[in-house]
Amino acid sequence: MPGTSAKLFGNAAQAKATSSPRAKMAMQAAPPPPTLRAGPVTAPATPAFERFGWAFMDLRTNQLAGSSNKDTMPNTTESMIKPWLAADYLSRLGNEQLSAAMRQTITSMIEDSNDEAANTVYKADGGLASIKRLIATCKLTETELGASWSETRITPADAVRYGKCIADDTAAGPTWTPWLLDKMRHVEGSVKDNTPSNVTMQGGHWGIVDALPESLAEETAIKNGWTYIYADSRWHINCLAINPDWILTVEMQFAGSQTYAGLQQGADACASVSRQLLYTPDV
Template sequence: MVAVGALIVVVPAARTRLAGAGRVLGISPAVTGNARIAMQAPPPPPTLLAGPVTAPADLSLFGWALLDLRTGTMSGSANRETVLNTTESMVKVWLAADYLRRLGSQRPTQQTLSEIALMIEDSNDLMADKYYNLDGGPAAIQRLSTVCKLTHTVPGQSWSYTRMTPADAARYGRCVEDSTAAGPTWTGWLLDTMRHVRGTVQDQTSETRQGGRWGIIDGLPASMVPATAIKNGWTYIYADARWHIDCLAIQRDWVLTVEMQFAGSQTSAGLQRGADVCASVARQLVYAPAV
């Protein structure tokens, strides 16, 4: 027998002894001439699986939730159904989805699609204000709870002050992924737009351009990144002198959400700290099957 890479080449004299080993390994040998070649199937791609997660002890608020879209199983921190954080820009995906779904058979103009794309990709606040009002203001957030079957989501004085638990944020992500939020016509477009969120924590240049490509996506293996849709939310709120940060990531098989609050620098250094926590949670949950 000669082993070459992933191939096992068996000469005829040893054929009977190793054929049984192939069955134990779950391999179906392929016959080529006088040699029998067995190919082992490649391992499945990496994914996220529930497991223990640690976070800095000095966070004022911290919670996370992982929803397995294959089984419907929700896991996460013990407070995932109870702790509330303001959503900030994470809710902008809903403002887009609600508007597009309610159009029905009417097609949005190219200007509308461009504005919605800016709201997601650049986290444009002016566009969020516009579509929040077009969606009916607080009524849009009430529809979010009804349409997506959320149990602990509370409207606020504006879209950014919507409060949501990590578990509800994961259900919200599922609602986007399964076409309930935007409807079948626009879900693919919306998820693809979320895959093109751009800008780092340094890119907080104005209310029309704010960098949001950081967090969970930085904790994922490179092979998972292109198919991952994200939308983060972040604001330093002077009323309580804390950063309020939310991270949302959607894949075909799972949704991961992380929420936190903490006191600290009002600069990008403070935002980077929150981004690092989100990345750390994702990194701790990555499961890469052994080769």
């Protein structure tokens, strides 16, 4: 049946010709997602910063970059140190179970930036002994003790090393690190949620994360620190972001409005650094 054979052969050839372009399209790799990478950063023109510095560690290459003062410009940690308080407590549990009460306390300290919860964990950690362990455990070189957890002084470069210490299991250990990073991915509240009269729900979901695409923001753990210090009439603000591929910190001090409008300026400055380092690889 030569006629039938020819017809079948023709259909096969036609099917091959039709499917070939589709096969080639299926083999194409998906474009790489946006990420951050080291690059030049210009500080925002406003507000008038008394101090401004940043540091960036690329975990893919283990290279550290940042502003020229990243190793020499300390700032008080404020709430940025709260993940350490949690990590220190969790790593020292040993074979003990984390109580429901302390689980909720740590969760509130991280997600809500609850200062009362931080004081509870800090006391359970042994006070300043915990900050000494931070310096030793994370191998910080330019960090100094203050009168309490929030007054610890840390440079941008040391803050990145601290972030890496949280990310790589060194601080909390392999059992608790995923749980802690998950809490840091669920920080709640905007700048407007920050009011001096409320220390239990202060709102810390702003800053670096504001400049990240949604897919990148979802996988990035954050913890900011901020206080208007009346003794020097300045905002002390820090932003910390931990991504599987990188860690970024931004630190600053400036005089400005004591309301959330001043804090918004700091949040915008952190976002500006993040936005300048954002990189979308070529397809």
